[in-house]
Amino acid sequence: MSLLSVENLVAGYGPVDILQGVNLTVEAGRIAVIVGPNGAGKSTAMKAIFGLAQVRGGRVLFEGQEITRLPADTLCGRGIAYVPQERNVFRSLSVRENLEMGAFLKPGNIARRIAEVLTLFPPLREKLAQAAGELSGGQRQMVAMGRALMLEPKLLMLDEPTAGLSPLYMDQIFDRIIAVNKSGVGVLLVEQNAKQALAIAHTGYVLATGRNRFTDTAANLLANREVAESFLGG
Amino acid sequence: MTLLGFSSYLIALGTMSGIYALLCLGLNLQWGFAGLFNAGIAAFFAIGAYVAAILASADSAVHLGGFGLPVALAWPVAMAAAGALAWVIGRICLTLQGDYLAMASIGIAEVLRIIIKNEEWLTGGTRGIAAIPRPFETLLPAPWNNLAFLGLIVVLVAIVYLAAERAWASPWGRSLRAIRDSDVAAAAIGKNVAQFRLEAFVLGAMVMALAGALSAHYFKFLGTTAIEPLMVTFLVWVMLIVGGSGNNRGAILGAMLIWLIWSATELLTNRLPAEWITRSSYIRVLLIGLLLQVVLQKFGKGLLPEKPPRLVGERRETR
Amino acid sequence: MAALSDFINLYLLPGLVVGCIYALGAIGISLLFGILRFAHFAHGDMMTLGAYLAIIFTASWGWSPYAALPVAVIGAAIVALGLDRAFYKPFRRAPGIVSVIASFGVMLMLRSAIQLIWGVDVKTYDIGIRFPMEFGLLKIAPRQVTIVLVTAALVVALHLFLTRTRLGKAMRAVSDDADLARVSGINVEQVIRWTWIIGAGLAAAGGVFIGIQTKVHPNMGWDLLLPLFAAAVLGGIGRPYGAVAGGLAIGLAQELATYRWFSDEPFVDPGYKPAVAFSVMVVMLIWRPTGLFKGRS
Ligand SMILES: Nc1ncnc2c1ncn2[C@@H]1O[C@H](COP(=O)(O)OP(=O)(O)OP(=O)(O)O)[C@@H](O)[C@H]1O
Ligand SMILES: [Mg+2]
Numbered sequence: 001m002s003l004l005s006v007e008n009l010v011a012g013y014g015p016v017d018i019l020q021g022v023n024l025t026v027e028a029g030r031i032a033v034i035v036g037p038n039g040a041g042k043s044t045a046m047k048a049i050f051g052l053a054q055v056r057g058g059r060v061l062f063e064g065q066e067i068t069r070l071p072a073d074t075l076c077g078r079g080i081a082y083v084p085q086e087r088n089v090f091r092s093l094s095v096r097e098n099l100e101m102g103a104f105l106k107p108g109n110i111a112r113r114i115a116e117v118l119t120l121f122p123p124l125r126e127k128l129a130q131a132a133g134e135l136s137g138g139q140r141q142m143v144a145m146g147r148a149l150m151l152e153p154k155l156l157m158l159d160e161p162t163a164g165l166s167p168l169y170m171d172q173i174f175d176r177i178i179a180v181n182k183s184g185v186g187v188l189l190v191e192q193n194a195k196q197a198l199a200i201a202h203t204g205y206v207l208a209t210g211r212n213r214f215t216d217t218a219a220n221l222l223a224n225r226e227v228a229e230s231f232l233g234g
Numbered sequence: 235m236t237l238l239g240f241s242s243y244l245i246a247l248g249t250m251s252g253i254y255a256l257l258c259l260g261l262n263l264q265w266g267f268a269g270l271f272n273a274g275i276a277a278f279f280a281i282g283a284y285v286a287a288i289l290a291s292a293d294s295a296v297h298l299g300g301f302g303l304p305v306a307l308a309w310p311v312a313m314a315a316a317g318a319l320a321w322v323i324g325r326i327c328l329t330l331q332g333d334y335l336a337m338a339s340i341g342i343a344e345v346l347r348i349i350i351k352n353e354e355w356l357t358g359g360t361r362g363i364a365a366i367p368r369p370f371e372t373l374l375p376a377p378w379n380n381l382a383f384l385g386l387i388v389v390l391v392a393i394v395y396l397a398a399e400r401a402w403a404s405p406w407g408r409s410l411r412a413i414r415d416s417d418v419a420a421a422a423i424g425k426n427v428a429q430f431r432l433e434a435f436v437l438g439a440m441v442m443a444l445a446g447a448l449s450a451h452y453f454k455f456l457g458t459t460a461i462e463p464l465m466v467t468f469l470v471w472v473m474l475i476v477g478g479s480g481n482n483r484g485a486i487l488g489a490m491l492i493w494l495i496w497s498a499t500e501l502l503t504n505r506l507p508a509e510w511i512t513r514s515s516y517i518r519v520l521l522i523g524l525l526l527q528v529v530l531q532k533f534g535k536g537l538l539p540e541k542p543p544r545l546v547g548e549r550r551e552t553r
Numbered sequence: 554m555a556a557l558s559d560f561i562n563l564y565l566l567p568g569l570v571v572g573c574i575y576a577l578g579a580i581g582i583s584l585l586f587g588i589l590r591f592a593h594f595a596h597g598d599m600m601t602l603g604a605y606l607a608i609i610f611t612a613s614w615g616w617s618p619y620a621a622l623p624v625a626v627i628g629a630a631i632v633a634l635g636l637d638r639a640f641y642k643p644f645r646r647a648p649g650i651v652s653v654i655a656s657f658g659v660m661l662m663l664r665s666a667i668q669l670i671w672g673v674d675v676k677t678y679d680i681g682i683r684f685p686m687e688f689g690l691l692k693i694a695p696r697q698v699t700i701v702l703v704t705a706a707l708v709v710a711l712h713l714f715l716t717r718t719r720l721g722k723a724m725r726a727v728s729d730d731a732d733l734a735r736v737s738g739i740n741v742e743q744v745i746r747w748t749w750i751i752g753a754g755l756a757a758a759g760g761v762f763i764g765i766q767t768k769v770h771p772n773m774g775w776d777l778l779l780p781l782f783a784a785a786v787l788g789g790i791g792r793p794y795g796a797v798a799g800g801l802a803i804g805l806a807q808e809l810a811t812y813r814w815f816s817d818e819p820f821v822d823p824g825y826k827p828a829v830a831f832s833v834m835v836v837m838l839i840w841r842p843t844g845l846f847k848g849r850s
Binding site for chain 3: 271326327329330332333334336337338340341342344345348349351352463464468471472475512513516517518519520522523524526527530531534
């Protein structure tokens with residue numbers, strides 16, 4: 001049984017369907033990555049799982065149970081954490097408060113979990129009292145991931161965590177994703193930096209215009225000439 | 235009730251419905267067409283009423299007056315005055331959206347109400363303006379004079395309705411709807427958003443002013459109680475929402491329906507024991523509030539929802 | 554000296570008291586705007602409701618209004634929860650403007666219900682005549698002190714709630730970004746409920762203070778609404794501390810505007826006192842809709 005499986009998902013905004021039947025699977029403890037051109041519907045897939053886009057067909061299973069259209073807090077409660085692509089921190093709240101908000105559903109043991117997040121993201125240690133809106137992009141991404149990890153999720157969904165980051169920060173974030181995954185958390189990752197993402201992933205999905213174009217192991221996708229030419233920038 | 239009493243009741247009912255229908259049509263121009271959240275209807279109603287009353291009433295020791303203008307002149311001036319005020323307000327306030335425009339317009343309306351209350355030399359303050367002539371009053375015997383006045387109102391409602399219908403189907407109306415639904419997109423295709431909004435706001439205000447003028451001449455007395463926000467602003471909002479904003483027929487239907495409920499319940503409750511009569515008017519407000527909620531929740535778009543206008547030639551194609 | 558004490562006794566202190574009352578109402582408007590994204594037009598009537606709920610206890614059982622205050626606060630909070638359930642919750646996903654229209658309806662219903670239950674006459678709490686404490690030429694009424702102190706205590710409590718408790722922080726989080734709050738697992742409905750409880754509770758406290766300070770009548774909610782909006786807008790709508798400052802500023806401005814600043818005549822005719830608040834609001838809306846203080850964009 002897969003950790004997450006998305007079957008024939010049709011979803012969109014208002015009257016418009018963006019996803020036209022998308023299939024995705026994340027195995028427990030593995031990293032799956034979605035790549036594809038801008039506007040392919042990568043973010044929409046994640047939003048649809050979390051109810052930010054309307055689901056009009058297909059279903060989503062988590063640990064074998066249907067979770068299609070369940071409210072976001074139920075999903076969090078089941079162990080899915082999600083970091084959106086944009087606006088992913090509470091800007092007016094301090095870093096510590098951001099982390100605490102990640103633990104809203106699981107209020108016990110907050111101090112220990114904050115300590116764990118800080119070992120994962122040491123730069124946040126001295127920023128704890130600062131408003132998240134004042135941090136640099138990379139630090140903000142750390143806060144967002146930290147907030148999601150406060151749930152101690154089984155599945156972490158990250159939408160372009162490295163967008164707009166300097167190469168140095170980018171490497172750090174990829175490194176942290178591997179670390180999180182090593183601790184047993186399944187990861188669903190949307191990435192523009194497709195090569196690097198596929199390099200750390202187990203499975204890969206290429207999405208284009210709301211449909212699956214390629215689905216394979218990450219290694220095979222990296223080796224696939226057609227994928228490389230059309231989607232990985234040669 | 236005698237036949238004469240009943241017919242004069244019907245005439246009064248029709249007259250008030252007509253005045254409210256004008257207010258609703260005016261608000262529909264602003265809200266239904268252009269999405270402008272005007273919560274200061276009372277301001278334009280008041281300008282229309284007071285300008286017309288001052289211009290047309292006899293000389294008075296209390297307030298400004300004695301111009302003795304005929305209504306055919308006083309009403310257009312009243313409308314123009316409201317239009318001018320709306321233009322000034324619009325130039326300043328129409329950049330505000332939604333709730334903010336509601337707050338600003340309600341604030342302006344209240345300032346105006348305070349001015350009217352305080353400036354006795356101009357408006358008679360709480361003592362009001364008396365002896366405003368009603369058209370046809372001396373020309374015909376009762377009830378024919380009242381019937382004629384009602385006829386005048388029906389004609390005015392019809393004119394405003396037909397004009398509004400034309401506007402709805404015109405390129406102007408289409409542009410307004412585009413702006414209402416997305417001002418960014420409309421600006422992107424080259425619409426002068428501010429100008430369109432201002433035009434709808436001014437036109438709506440002038441129609442509201444006409445309603446104000448009619449009401450002042452109908453009651454022949456104008457005091458500050460006539461421009462209370464409850465009976466002007468909020469009741470009109472309820473009417474438009476119930477009838478269906480974005481639909482001129484809905485605006486008229488809402489006005490007639492709510493006014494019918496309002497006055498018919500008054501007729502019923504007048505038979506209650508005396509101590510209940512005063513209370514009954516609150517029951518009516520309560521019911522009107524509840525009706526608004528029911529319509530909002532069950533018929534979100536009102537009883538007659540908005541329809542896109544029929545395009546020229548479409549009728550043939552649908553056959 | 555006499556002029557100065559006059560200024561303090563007749564303008565500054567009343568302004569401060571009125572300011573406290575406005576602040577209590579404006580906090581709710583600001584919090585609700587931050588969380589639910591709509592201007593709550595029935596909020597003035599929540600204050601009226603609080604004032605009348607206290608009357609039940611002062612009139613029937615001869616309670617002191619201070620003793621009735623907590624009960625009125627709880628009562629108003631319960632009513633607000635019911636109103637939210639019935640009239641606002643259906644529109645959570647609709648544009649905010651629909652909720653504004655719904656709040657017009659709630660305003661009409663609340664006011665008429667109050668008129669129906671308690672009648673239209675002006676009422677007072679019957680606290681008897683208390684003589685003001687005199688400090689030289691200064692005359693301070695005990696109730697003025699109480700109102701200011703209780704308001705201060707409530708604001709401090711609100712501050713502690715918003716910065717120290719899980720729910721308070723969640724409230725700020727929802728106000729910051731409701732979608733992110735939802736996907737973070739924050740129970741947004743729970744936060745909304747507490748926003749109503751706090752907003753309505755503080756409004757009710759303000760309403761009781763009005764009764765203690767002057768008198769109670771069913772239409773006072775309407776007279777309060779625009780000063781409350783003015784205060785919330787001045788403080789930057791959505792920001793509760795701004796609302797406190799805005800409330801004080803509007804209250805003081807209204808009272809001080811009628812002082813004989815430049816001549817023997819009041820600077821602003823007392824009949825125009827309410828216009829001061831409205832004018833401040835309209836000017837603010839046009840000039841700086843995000844508030845006087847550094848606000849969020
Ligand atoms: N809230 C929304 N309302 C309407 N349309 C939207 C919304 N969000 C995205 N879209 C549209 O949906 C399509 C897919 O967007 P999506 O954000 O899923 O793309 P993406 O693959 O994540 O692209 P990117 O790499 O740029 O993040 C785009 O055409 C976009 O314009
Ligand atoms: Mg995206």
